[in-house]
Amino acid sequence: MKKLVIKRVNFAFSFALVISLLLIFTFGCSALPSPAPTLPRNVILIGWDGAQRNHVKESLGRGELPNLQQLSSEGNIVAIDIYRVTDTKAGWTQILTGYEPEVTRVFSNGRYQPIPQGYTVFERLKEFFGPENFVTVAVIGKKGNMEADPPRLKPFEEGEGGVKYELVPGGPYYYTKDSMDVFINGQGKDEAVGTKAIELLEQYKDEPFFFFVHFRDVDLMGHQFGENSEEYNDALISVDIWTGRILQKLKELNLYDNTLIYVTADHGFEEHRRTHTDAPYIFLATNDSMVMRRGQRADITPTILDRFGLDLSKINPPLDGHTLTKPYQPPIW
Numbered sequence: 001m002k003k004l005v006i007k008r009v010n011f012a013f014s015f016a017l018v019i020s021l022l023l024i025f026t027f028g029c030s031a032l033p034s035p036a037p038t039l040p041r042n043v044i045l046i047g048w049d050g051a052q053r054n055h056v057k058e059s060l061g062r063g064e065l066p067n068l069q070q071l072s073s074e075g076n077i078v079a080i081d082i083y084r085v086t087d088t089k090a091g092w093t094q095i096l097t098g099y100e101p102e103v104t105r106v107f108s109n110g111r112y113q114p115i116p117q118g119y120t121v122f123e124r125l126k127e128f129f130g131p132e133n134f135v136t137v138a139v140i141g142k143k144g145n146m147e148a149d150p151p152r153l154k155p156f157e158e159g160e161g162g163v164k165y166e167l168v169p170g171g172p173y174y175y176t177k178d179s180m181d182v183f184i185n186g187q188g189k190d191e192a193v194g195t196k197a198i199e200l201l202e203q204y205k206d207e208p209f210f211f212f213v214h215f216r217d218v219d220l221m222g223h224q225f226g227e228n229s230e231e232y233n234d235a236l237i238s239v240d241i242w243t244g245r246i247l248q249k250l251k252e253l254n255l256y257d258n259t260l261i262y263v264t265a266d267h268g269f270e271e272h273r274r275t276h277t278d279a280p281y282i283f284l285a286t287n288d289s290m291v292m293r294r295g296q297r298a299d300i301t302p303t304i305l306d307r308f309g310l311d312l313s314k315i316n317p318p319l320d321g322h323t324l325t326k327p328y329q330p331p332i333w
């Protein structure tokens with residue numbers, strides 16, 4: 001009789017132990033650090049040149065940008081604030097390098113020089129993965145302010161002493177283009193840019209890649225008709241459609257699930273105006289659910305490099321931006 005009781009106690013004890021272990025396993029796990037995120041195979045950075053944050057926000061509210069909406073719902077959409085010159089040269093240089101202009105020497109459309117060799121996201125990725133193992137592509141709508149031309153002497157005055165020349169510096173991407181698989185600028189209209197990008201996705205689908213696809217028409221319509229014009233709004237709707245076609249192509253190629261997509265702008269537009277001299281409000285929309293805070297243009301390259309698994313602390317010179325996948329409090333002084 002006594003033995004039986006002991007057995008029952010043993011059984012009850014074992015039962016309680018199993019339940020406790022189950023509880024620890026089920027609920028205890030959430031207290032453990034989350035596992036490292038899976039690394040993407042590919043990244044596409046899509047540029048909507050001149051897309052003002054507030055206008056994008058309003059268009060999203062009206063349901064006019066379903067592809068941006070869908071992308072953001074899979075990851076996040078965050079505010080990007082600009083502290084430097086709000087133009088194209090300064091903008092894309094900062095976005096594609098993660099540096100302040102003091103490092104790249106690209107300050108504005110009028111004050112620039114070639115970005116030092118090796119400093120762009122394209123070159124960092126080529127170096128990290130090995131040039132033969134990774135594809136970098138840029139399809140750029142604009143030519144002006146996205147140049148890769150060599151420096152040249154331009155005659156500007158003919159006097160008694162002969163012709164005087166001025167030195168036109170090389171374009172920002174003069175060195176960058178050399179290490180890239182494809183560098184196309186001046187591709188023109190959004191339709192031409194989107195068509196070319198889709199064609200190149202097909203061509204490079206078998207290798208890991210980083211694509212930069214730059215659409216120019218929103219900026220163009222802003223300059224011609226103003227930020228609150230129907231034309232500016234229609235250009236946003238159109239660039240959203242082209243963005244959607246790129247996403248659709250990725251799905252058809254079975255690449256969507258391991259491709260991170262980021263959509264951003266180089267600068268905004270002044271409200272009601274045709275200029276963006278002081279237009280510091282833009283955005284970053286992405287299917288990357290690790291993006292968790294607002295930031296600045298120079299944070300975008302660190303985010304991409306971080307997501308590809310690069311150790312940002314080893315990059316030289318140190319990046320000015322910080323990955324948007326981690327909290328960052330800028331020093332107050």
Ligand SMILES: [Zn+2]
Pocket residue numbers: 050088219220223276
């Ligand atoms: Zn512009």
